[in-house]
Amino acid sequence: MKLGRLNHVGVATPSIERSLETYKAMFGAEPAGEPFDLPAQGVRVCFVDTPNSQIELIEPLGETSPIVKFLEKNPAGGQHHVCFEVEDIAAARAHFEGKGARILGPTRIGAHGTPVFFLHPKDMGGVLTELMETPAH
Numbered sequence: 001m002k003l004g005r006l007n008h009v010g011v012a013t014p015s016i017e018r019s020l021e022t023y024k025a026m027f028g029a030e031p032a033g034e035p036f037d038l039p040a041q042g043v044r045v046c047f048v049d050t051p052n053s054q055i056e057l058i059e060p061l062g063e064t065s066p067i068v069k070f071l072e073k074n075p076a077g078g079q080h081h082v083c084f085e086v087e088d089i090a091a092a093r094a095h096f097e098g099k100g101a102r103i104l105g106p107t108r109i110g111a112h113g114t115p116v117f118f119l120h121p122k123d124m125g126g127v128l129t130e131l132m133e134t135p136a137h
């Protein structure tokens with residue numbers, strides 16, 4: 001399995017609007033689009049573009065959101081996950097299963113409209129790691 005492009009860094013926040021104000025004040029950066037809900041992933045999302053990647057701001061959508069506990073431990077928010085692209089998500093999943101890595105839940109459609117899954121941070125040196133299939137261009 002080849003380590004693919006860093007698609008985004010996920011940043012959990014209690015308020016996407018406040019985080020956008022920070023990126024605007026510190027870097028003059030604007031959001032790549034309007035925030036939107038992803039109920040299947042339990043988050044509200046907004047992207048900020050960087051020249052070679054993206055920052056993915058995620059806010060909990062409901063009390064069962066997977067980022068609720070993280071925000072309880074880090075109330076001001078913080079760096080939550082990294083996401084690498086892979087060419088074939090099914091092959092990537094089989095690869096990591098073969099290594100005995102803990103895969104968190106089913107493969108779902110992510111914020112870019114392609115399938116994603118997550119590897120447990122304990123199997124990735126403490127970094128929650130998302131794999132996403134490269135979008136077709």
Ligand SMILES: CC[C@@H](C(=O)O)C(=O)SCCNC(=O)CCNC(=O)[C@H](O)C(C)(C)COP(=O)(O)OP(=O)(O)OC[C@H]1O[C@@H](n2cnc3c(N)ncnc32)[C@H](O)[C@@H]1OP(=O)(O)O
Nearest residue numbers: 010041045066069070080104110111112118121126127128
């Ligand atoms: C926008 C959609 C999509 C995209 O397309 O990009 C997304 O990115 S959605 C992002 C949100 N979704 C997810 O995070 C799904 C996968 N996550 C999970 O299944 C869970 O959040 C988790 C990682 C298993 C954590 O479980 P949780 O119940 O929330 O917390 P625990 O306290 O039980 O955590 C266990 C253990 O792991 C450590 N931990 C938790 N979160 C992180 C993290 N983000 N980075 C590093 N380490 C993390 C936590 O500290 C615990 O450690 P110990 O205390 O040492 O046991």
Ligand SMILES: [Co+2]
Nearest residue numbers: 010056083130
């Ligand atoms: Co993500």
